[in-house]
Amino acid sequence: MASRIRLEDRECPLSTTVQHVGEWWTLLILHDAFDGYTRFDQFQQSLNISTSMLTTRLKTLVADGLLERRPYQTNPVRHEYVLTERGRSLRPVVVALAAWGNQHLAPEERAMILVDARTGEEAEPVVVDARTGRSLDDSEMYVFTAGPAASEAMRARYTELERRRPEPDPSASE
Template structure:
């Protein structure tokens, strides 16, 4: 994590986006988490699915365990072998992975999509959206929903949001 942390500016260390990217912003990390959501738990499963080198996979899995997103558990004693299981914190990232995949699919014609999200009961494709839990309104309206400094904001974060640039024009 030291290499990743050095890329974050001092004023970004309190920004939730910067700190999240520090944990999951690496290419292989997102793909490993995606595989974990699909039920993969064992080193060889991840390696076969992703075509990743064993040294890179070892490094990424260690980081995911250290960050509390995966738990390393023994599943065999002779020889000792471990599996990697999503923690509650790791499972809480599922909506983020779903949103990223949905954004990627939104840029493709339906017949070009290699993976889609469906309702497991009906088999119908779903269209994921991030919504406000209180109102159910979609959060992709940049005129209605904007970031501002929170209660724990330091001076740099408060300065950032003291004056707000105008919202970008929408194509309608």
């Protein structure tokens, strides 16, 4: 896929992540892989995707290190596509996207829900800070800032944003 990333966003982790997984079919293929699909025909049947599009997407996912292509049969040679550790680490992102979608639907309109495999009870996914356990959805509590590898342009962006940000409420940290 041709890069759609703007030159000034090359260092932005959001822009580079979207470059890897922002294409429609990519997320659906990864979702199927999280459900245990590994073979070309499984993906094709599940997604009703053209052979050429699936071939292109799988090659990209392998090149990006999200899937590994392995032979499972020798005569004729057939390959399966298995999630790598890097690919598996995207599962919480896909879960969060699905949860966001379900959040905007009535319960009876949800075609897919996340449940506890042991109890069958519906889960309510949230993204939390591993250190504190607090939800990261509060944009006043958690903000982005320039990291150690930030360019001068990135540092200037976050310096400006910080200057415009209201003073934090000390009582909010309780």
